[in-house]
Amino acid sequence: MPSKCHLVIANPPYTRAGGPGDEKNTVWNPIFGSLLDKRDAEKMKNALRKALDGTAASLYAGLGSAFVVLADEALDIGGRLAFVLPATMLTGSRWAPIRRLLLSKYSVEWVVVSHDLRNRSAKKGLPGRRLVSFSESTRIAEVLIVATRRQHRDRKTSRACFVNLLRNPDEPIEALGLTRKFLALRDGLAPLEPAAIDIGEATWGNAVLVPQADLPLDGGPWSLATFVQPGLALIAKRIALGKHGGLGSVPVAELGAFTDLGPYHMQVRNPKYGLFTVRERPAATGPAEWSLRAGIPALWHHKAGRNTSLAASPDALLERRADRSRSDQDRMLAKSGCLHLAADLGMAPQRVAAVMTDNPMIGVRSWTSVLPRNPAPGKNEALCLWLNSTLGLLLRVIHGNRPYLGRSALPHELARTMPVLDVDRLSNGQLMAAATVYADLKHRELQGFSALVADPVRGEINERLCREVLDIDPEIVAEITRKLALEPTLHARH
Secondary structure, eight states, X not given: OOSSEEXXXXXXXXXXXXXXXXXXXXXXXXTTTTOSOHHHHHHHHHHHHHHHTTSXXXXXXXXXHHHHHHHHHHEEEEEEEEEEEEGGGGTOGGGHHHHHHHHHHEEEEEEEEEOOOOBHHHHHOOSSOBTTOSSSSOOSOEEEEEEEEOOGGGGGGOEEEEEEESSOOSSHHHHHHHHHHHHHHHTTOOBTOOEEEEETTXXXXXXXXXXXXXXXXXXXXXXXXXXXXXHHHHHHHHHHTTOSTTXXXXXXXXXXXXXXXOOOHHHHHOTTTOSEEEEEOXXXXXHHHHHTSOSEEEEOOOOTTTOOSSEEOOOEEEEEOTTSOHHHHHHHHTXXXXXXXXXXXXXXXXXXXXXXXXXXXEEOSSEEEEEESSOOTTHHHHHHHHHTSHHHHHHHHXXXXXXXXXXXXXXXXXXXXXXXXXXXXXXXXXXHHHHHHHHHHTTSOOOOGGGTTTOHHHHHHHHHXXXXXXXXXXXXXXXXXXXXXXXXXXXXXX
16 A cells, blocks of 8 residues: 555455354364465464564454554545444453544544444345445444544544444435534534434434543543443443542442453353363253253353343353363363353343352353352342443443344453442441342343343342342332433344
């Protein structure tokens, strides 16, 4: 690419490095998986890794990050880039260096995301995709980034406009009209005061102007693109900082500040790297017969029809692999826990964001085991209640990856930094109250998060967590619940 470019526009490929999706796939890094010769794929992967070394790009963020770095190398001062990227760019830990790059060298002008629930193929007969995407033939949630290369001193005066679309334009003429509306609206926006995007009688979404100095230079998430209502993200940020009126007494800390996480699922069951073989109970095998089978109980799948309450039971068995070190296996089993965090939450069908098991075990793929460093009665129960409450869901959604509308993914590195209730700062009385509430509700059937307001059990979790454990006004949480329940991301299905 030539240097001294004034404009770089791209919708690059999103292919990224990653682990195998099932036991049969033994290719660790499929970033060039379309090549028939695996040796060629390996050579290209290694060449790309070498080329990206020392840059903000990452094989695990994907080729999109490499194209951003390439554009950065080519742009002159005052040059502009306009990229369509996966929405994980906004929050993913692997994308943090790209966010740092943009904030340190650019004026980020526009961050545009869609929350459109419609399915385009059903509407127009075009290649199947949801309208949450800007690209054709994909279901992946995307973001449009526009930024201008600047002098370093300009950072303090730069402002980014976050646009959260309720629906995407269907035709080019609509897109042009919407663009003109954006430009006219931006000039009148006050910082951090959301404004509706109206054209005629139609509401297209909301926009909020954010001083770039308020975006985290350390590579933290850009959370104002999480919801159609930017005010919800602002509420979540204040709760995380202990500054939201009426909730300031709620102690919040990063999950990794007081807990350890169980093993990454690839360490457990991957054919090349895993220490165990995982056996799922066959449909034809009854629970009584399965309970007689030798093996180490584990929690594997997260199914809306099965995981309906806060209490969970094992659905798989671990078997030691003879070709692995027994001491390594024992060290992994020592990371078993009773509290398990949903690693990838589909909010419309699924009902629980965390569960508890009666006995310690390892969460394999769908669940990440959580182990308090200073265990005490009531700590797991308090965290389980929080993670399944409105406040827990709100903080999870703004912090997690959104690979698709309606999904909240928490890989280990994001789970560690997720703001949650700091159970280490609760009194013994509060912990005992949490244990009592959990015992009363653990077998009650919850509805999907899409029924956030209508679900009586979720309502009781919120009410009793507020009154009996945290001593805060439940009406504050009820108002947040009503707002959160309107968000399209709680109702999208895949």
